[in-house]
Amino acid sequence: MAGQLKEVRNRIKSVQSTQQITKAMKMVSAAKLRRAQDAIMQMRPYAQKLQEMLSNIVSNIDSGDVNIKLATERPVEKVLLIVITSDRGLAGAYNANIVKAARAAIASKYPAQFAKSNVTIWNVGKKGYESLTRFGYKTNADFKDLFLSLSFEQVQAVSAAAMKAFENGEFDAVELVYSQFKNAATQAFVVEQFLPIAKVQKQPGARKADFIFEPNKEELIAELMPKILNTQLYKAVLDANASEHGARMTAMDKASENANELLRNLKISYNRARQAAITTELTEIVSGAAALQG
Amino acid sequence: MTLEILTPEKRLYSGDVYGIQLPGIDGLFEVLDKHAPLVSALSKGTVKVLQDKTRTERFSIQGGFVEVLNNKATVLVEGATALD
Numbered sequence: 001m002a003g004q005l006k007e008v009r010n011r012i013k014s015v016q017s018t019q020q021i022t023k024a025m026k027m028v029s030a031a032k033l034r035r036a037q038d039a040i041m042q043m044r045p046y047a048q049k050l051q052e053m054l055s056n057i058v059s060n061i062d063s064g065d066v067n068i069k070l071a072t073e074r075p076v077e078k079v080l081l082i083v084i085t086s087d088r089g090l091a092g093a094y095n096a097n098i099v100k101a102a103r104a105a106i107a108s109k110y111p112a113q114f115a116k117s118n119v120t121i122w123n124v125g126k127k128g129y130e131s132l133t134r135f136g137y138k139t140n141a142d143f144k145d146l147f148l149s150l151s152f153e154q155v156q157a158v159s160a161a162a163m164k165a166f167e168n169g170e171f172d173a174v175e176l177v178y179s180q181f182k183n184a185a186t187q188a189f190v191v192e193q194f195l196p197i198a199k200v201q202k203q204p205g206a207r208k209a210d211f212i213f214e215p216n217k218e219e220l221i222a223e224l225m226p227k228i229l230n231t232q233l234y235k236a237v238l239d240a241n242a243s244e245h246g247a248r249m250t251a252m253d254k255a256s257e258n259a260n261e262l263l264r265n266l267k268i269s270y271n272r273a274r275q276a277a278i279t280t281e282l283t284e285i286v287s288g289a290a291a292l293q294g
Numbered sequence: 295m296t297l298e299i300l301t302p303e304k305r306l307y308s309g310d311v312y313g314i315q316l317p318g319i320d321g322l323f324e325v326l327d328k329h330a331p332l333v334s335a336l337s338k339g340t341v342k343v344l345q346d347k348t349r350t351e352r353f354s355i356q357g358g359f360v361e362v363l364n365n366k367a368t369v370l371v372e373g374a375t376a377l378d
Contacts, residue, residue, distance in 0.1 A: 039303070046300040049368055053333060053361050152302045153373060211363075214334035215319055223335045224359065227372065234302055 005277060008270040012263065019259035025090065026252035029245045033184060036242035040181070043238065047231045054224050057217050068222050069167055070229070071197040078118045079110050080162065080171040082194065084178035084237060085128030086244040087147050092251035094179065094187065094244060095127040101189040102132065102177045109191075120171070124158070124237065150241065152234055159194075159233040163226060166195045176232075181239045184246040194232065197225060295327050297343065299353065299369045306353065306374055307343060314367060315342035316360055325360070325367055332362040340377065341369065352377040 083102045085095045102121070106114050113119050121139045123129035124146045133139045143158045162174050174195035179187040213220055297314055299307035313326040317339025325332070336358045343351040358371030 042304045043302045045298075045305065046302050046370060049300060049361070049370055050359075053359060053370070056361070057333060156372065210331060212330055212332040212334075214332065220333060220335055220359075227359075227370075230372065231302060 005270070005273050008266060008273055012266045012270060015259055015262050015266065019256055019263070022252045022255040022259065026249055026256060029249040029252060033242060033245035033249055036238065036245055037181075040235070040238045040242060043231070043234065047235060050224070050228055050231055054221070054228065056211065057213070057220055057224070060211060060213075061217055068197075068218075068225060070163060070195060070225050073196050074169075074172045076110075076172045077113065078171045078173075079113050079120070080165065080174045081105070081119065081121045082158070082162065082174065082176050082233075083121055083123055083125075083128045083132065084176070084240040085123070085125035086240075087126045087145075089127060090251065091244055091248040092254075094247035094251075095125075095131070097187075097189050098177060098179055099128055099131050099135075101191060102128070103135065105175065105177060105191045106137075122158070122162070125240075146237065147241065150237070152230075155234045155237050156230050159230045160226075162195065162233075163229060171195075176236050178236045178240040179243040179247075181242040181246060185250050187243040187247060192236070194229065197229070295325075295329070295365045295367060297367045297369070299341070299343075299371065299374070301371055301374050306371075306376070307351070309345075311343055312346050313344040314369075315340075315344070316369070317341070317355070325362055328365055329362045329367075331364075332360070334360050336360060336369075336371070341371075341374070 081102055083098065085098050089095065106119055110119055117138060119138065121132055121137050122143055123132065123139055123141055124143050126144055129139055129141050129144050142161075146154050146158065162171075165171050166174055173193070176192045176194050177190070178192075179189050182188055295311065295313075297307060297309065297311045298305065313324055315322065315324045316334070317337050319335040319337045322339070323334075336355065338357055339355065341353045341355055343353070345351060353371075353374050353376055355371040356373040358369060358374075360367060360369045362368075
């Protein structure tokens with residue numbers, strides 16, 4: 001009896017210490033999430049202004065079509081997927097879902113290219129690299145450790161490499177697979193076209209001021225495009241970062257709740273065992289006394 | 295005129311200024327009050343913000359863009375650091 005009591009007590013202790021960890025992780029994720037959200041807010045004015053500038057220029061061009069290298073559509077032979085996952089686990093199904101989205105995209109959009117092993121994956125984040133490599137995809141770990149020191153320069157290096165590879169004809173299409181941040185509890189897993197650049201639409205609302213263009217419109221657009229791509233990738237990375245912390249926060253909250261439930265059940269069995277032990281002891285004493293009295 | 299210097303990571307400068315010196319891709323130029331609408335690419339160099347006739351602030355940039363419209367200048371740069 002006493003042995004069973006001790007066993008239950010040990011289990012309670014271990015569940016409690018686990019709960020302490022999950023609670024701490026939740027708090028840490030909440031703090032990190034706030035910082036990640038701040039980063040998204042900080043980059044928004046920049047991204048908006050960049051888009052605005054582009055549409056201002058485009059609406060001042062009469063011919064409409066702009067020919068630049070990064071927007072040329074070619075028959076898609078070789079595909080690059082940039083898959084953004086996290087470095088650490090314990091974030092619920094976050095990483096698994098991104099990997100699933102990437103595999104589904106390959107299976108539905110690029111089966112022919114995959115059969116000729118013309119699908120390459122650049123991984124950002126350790127978790128996705130590990131599992132996609134295990135599934136036998138052609139992975140590349142050059143940018144795996146981006147999250148160790150997340151900065152715009154780092155992200156820029158990735159998009160510069162992708163642009164260069166696209167221009168050199170190493171890839172005919174580049175797609176991003178990542179998770180868009182909706183709120184702490186929900187993420188949207190998306191596959192987004194990165195290259196070639198989607199056609200720039202003339203926006204009806206754009207101001208048609210009489211701008212002076214330095215050096216000229218075409219060159220300006222050619223200069224703007226890479227910046228916009230940098231920003232797009234940076235936004236994806238920031239979104240993924242926020243999603244990761246949101247997912248981890250939710251997962252850890254759930255885990256703490258589950259631990260509570262577990263503790264409640266364990267307490268009940270602990271009390272039951274304790275009571276049983278006392279009853280047995282009492283019975284022993286009473287029956288011992290009764291035996292003495294004869 | 296009002297000036298905003300934006301980077302992807304944060305808003306670097308925001309406020310009313312007297313003028314601004316920029317490293318244009320075709321050479322250094324200055325934007326003063328009531329400048330005509332302008333869009334220009336910037337090259338690597340130093341952006342000099344003239345807060346008034348005596349006080350200045352300098353930023354080194356790797357390249358970017360400037361847009362002037364309605365007496366409001368917006369400078370978009372990647373990788374800028376404050377000097378001094």
